[in-house]
Amino acid sequence: MKSNLLIFNGKLIGREVIQENSYLYVKDGVICDIGIGKPTHVDEEILSIDATGLYISPGFIDMHVHGGGGHDFMDGTVEAFLGVAETHLRYGTTALCPTTLTSTMEALFRTLDAYKTAKEINTQGAQFIGVHLEGPYFALSQKGAQDPKYIRHPDPAEYERILAYSDDIVRWSAAPELPGAIAFGRYVKSKNKLLALAHTDAIYEEVQTAFDNGYTLATHFYSAMSGITRRNAYRYAGAIEAGYLIDGMDVEIIADGIHVPSPLLRLVFKIKGTDRIALITDAMRAAGMPEGESILGGKQEGTRVIVEDGVAKLMDRSAFAGSVATADRLVRTMMREGNVALLDSVQMMTSTPARIMGLDKKGHLAIGMDADIVLFDEDIRVMATIVAGKLKYKKED
Structure with a gap:
């Protein structure tokens, strides 16, 4: 199983704002990069998920x-x-x-x-x-x-x-x-x-x-x-x-x-x-x-x-x-x-x-936090759930 994960083209729910067209990069179960657009510096084997405009939320x-x-x-x-x-x-x-x-x-x-x-x-x-x-x-x-x-x-x-x-x-x-x-x-x-x-x-x-x-x-x-x-x-x-x-x-x-x-x-x-x-x-x-x-x-x-x-x-x-x-x-x-x-x-x-x-590494999306992530649409219908950087659930088309 690929150990690294890239989620891009989503609306990332931060602590204070929701940022559109965002990406989130995960390595070894931990968030190591967050930004806008699509990163170009990722060269290792990776699972890439196009969020297609879905919300990228903390788990x-x-x-x-x-x-x-x-x-x-x-x-x-x-x-x-x-x-x-x-x-x-x-x-x-x-x-x-x-x-x-x-x-x-x-x-x-x-x-x-x-x-x-x-x-x-x-x-x-x-x-x-x-x-x-x-x-x-x-x-x-x-x-x-x-x-x-x-x-x-x-x-x-x-x-x-x-x-x-x-x-x-x-x-x-x-x-x-x-x-x-x-x-x-x-x-x-x-x-x-x-x-x-x-x-x-x-x-x-x-x-x-x-x-x-x-x-x-x-x-x-x-x-x-x-x-x-x-x-x-x-x-x-x-x-x-x-x-x-x-x-x-x-x-x-x-x-x-x-x-x-x-x-x-x-x-x-x-x-x-x-x-x-x-x-x-x-x-x-x-x-x-x-x-x-x-x-x-x-x-x-x-x-x-x-x-x-x-x-x-x-x-x-x-x-x-x-x-x-x-x-x-x-x-x-x-x-x-x-x-x-x-x-x-x-x-x-x-x-x-x-x-x-008392979960210091969970609860929001930031560099160094556990990669517990959920993707959902405008009606809060869950499309994917990621635990510790691993895709555990993906809604069937």
Whole structure:
């Protein structure tokens, strides 16, 4: 396989501008030249791609995804991990963070074991950037589609054991108002893991305390999260209001237009802005699949759900059960329903998640950066996906 790559005749999406008639040259998986026109100094064996006016974008980074293509990470198999990575690659995702659900310890460890093997042999899909533990330390009142029988308060013996078991865990989401949640947060941060609040009924004051102790991200903002509440006739700002008021709080949103509808997409962008918003799919196994019945979580322990109207729901339709979005849909929806410019929409799917996840070599196109690239048209239809300088997906004519 040719080790070097030239993409030319495209509209390159930079940090501040979109430059037409651009080229990008890759050597050994790293961007080594960017310019206008077509370079003449490239003389080694090379794969040359005429972008034919398509956008040349940084690869999409999905920092919260559960599954896709009929697979869920909680299946606990290498096959599932590889299947999810290959599915989301087709929609422009070049890096993703496999995410768990509340479960038994046995199921969690099985999933962590599968990740360890899959990351070593994953050559055809989006790159894995570490595991995200979602739960089990949640507020039952904000459980959403999480299985309530596994939800509990933080237990030092348990979470210390989990973090000792796997070096692949990079982030953990929990409800910060629970007994023991602040001590839990401090311990997670001491291990250099990203800490996020999620499935929470916290009020503003509790979130502020949590933020001061390391909870710097709001997981799927608006979803399974408290807003303004009343207690004994007094009003209290909730986790949503806290996310807005705390300037340093990052938020991730499921920008499918359903979990977060158009008016709220516009509101969160107006207040938080490009640099504090990461777009996430929160996709379950039905992403990239026909609508109908599916399973949220592992095939053995999971919950039956119905996929309809572009979203997964519990069978009684009482709550959403994860999204079926793909990264291209997030960018498209943010533009069309959030009234956000293409440049900002792409940055929320690339440079912002890269910064939040500490990925210094990913998230934008510049000399010295990893060559994770996606080509798409005006409708954000993905035509090609490149990971580490290798063409992994090309849409058939």
